[in-house]
Amino acid sequence: MAGNWTEQHIPDQRGRVAVVTGANTGLGFETARMLAARGASVVLAVRDVEKGKRAAARLAGDVTVQALDLASLASVRSAAADLRAAHPRIDLLVNNAGVMYTPRQVTADGFELQFGTNHLGHFALTGLLLDRLLPVPGSRVVTVSSVGHRIRAAIHFDDLHGERSYSRVAAYGQAKLANLMFTYELQRRLAPHGTTVAVAAHPGVSNTELIRNSPAALRVPVTRLAPLLTQKAEKGALPTLRAATDPAVTGGQYYGPGGLGEVRGYPKLVTSSAASHDQDVQRRLWTVSEELTGVTFPVG
Numbered sequence: 001m002a003g004n005w006t007e008q009h010i011p012d013q014r015g016r017v018a019v020v021t022g023a024n025t026g027l028g029f030e031t032a033r034m035l036a037a038r039g040a041s042v043v044l045a046v047r048d049v050e051k052g053k054r055a056a057a058r059l060a061g062d063v064t065v066q067a068l069d070l071a072s073l074a075s076v077r078s079a080a081a082d083l084r085a086a087h088p089r090i091d092l093l094v095n096n097a098g099v100m101y102t103p104r105q106v107t108a109d110g111f112e113l114q115f116g117t118n119h120l121g122h123f124a125l126t127g128l129l130l131d132r133l134l135p136v137p138g139s140r141v142v143t144v145s146s147v148g149h150r151i152r153a154a155i156h157f158d159d160l161h162g163e164r165s166y167s168r169v170a171a172y173g174q175a176k177l178a179n180l181m182f183t184y185e186l187q188r189r190l191a192p193h194g195t196t197v198a199v200a201a202h203p204g205v206s207n208t209e210l211i212r213n214s215p216a217a218l219r220v221p222v223t224r225l226a227p228l229l230t231q232k233a234e235k236g237a238l239p240t241l242r243a244a245t246d247p248a249v250t251g252g253q254y255y256g257p258g259g260l261g262e263v264r265g266y267p268k269l270v271t272s273s274a275a276s277h278d279q280d281v282q283r284r285l286w287t288v289s290e291e292l293t294g295v296t297f298p299v300g
Helices: 026-037 049-057 073-086 113-133 168-193 209-213 216-224 238-245 279-293
Strands: 017-021 041-046 063-067 092-095 140-144 197-201 254-257 267-269
Touching (some): 017 026, 026 041, 026 238, 041 049, 041 073, 049 063, 073 113, 113 140, 113 168, 113 279, 140 168, 140 238, 168 197, 168 279, 197 238, 238 267
Parallel strands (some): 017 041, 017 092, 041 063
16 A cells, blocks of 8 residues: 555444454554544443543444453453353454553462453453454454563563562563464464454554553653654554554554654554564463463364
8 A cells, every 4th residue: 555554544344343452541542433433333341431431422433331351351251241242243353452561460360460461361352252253254353562572572481470570571571472472373273264364563652651650761751752752642553453454454464653663653564573473482372371361262
């Protein structure tokens, strides 16, 4: 596609059902807003339902709210049951919600918070909803990663939850690397079905609430220099939207900003780290994720 890909390139979404996690603010809100504006029926899957309702009131179109706390497998299962009851088909699942650079905390199930929320919660949700996407030609699972997947990032199978050693930056890198590895392994398992694809995206450095947990050494300069170092949430959401809607997208691709260092800019096809393409680690992560969540997928 020639030129810069913008909101105006989003095709007509009428008749499509889209579930967007973390959609009450920031990138998720902008993703939901643009999908709804193009006619999609959008579900804001959010931890705080009241905030979700206030966000929905600001959006035009067919928008509903679903309670979802990705840091609780019980909540994930309950949300999936509600969504399955309400929607015989789902065209688009956008795994957007996340936490970043938090001090060490654990989820309701004892998982390190960043790994548990960003990866395991979305892994479980996707597995529980996938049979609603598989019969739908052109359906997609889009998972939001980060440039952070390159920073001190590895899957620490011997200490996944940071019990022996914890770095908030390394834990975030592990979680965002896991998002990509999940996408690539999921795509391999989806390919024989020929209907649903898995795609990844990242927003560059966007000016959202996620920065609040960053180390002070990073948070202070980014906050002060935000106009120069970051882009607004509506532009940061464009890689996700392109991954979700561009007819030219194929499974296993990764979209991000096209500017220097993929920090800012219009969305384009980008590459992820060499580590993210290690298929042995992808398969091992998949197996461990199934064991930890108790969720198995109807593919593979």
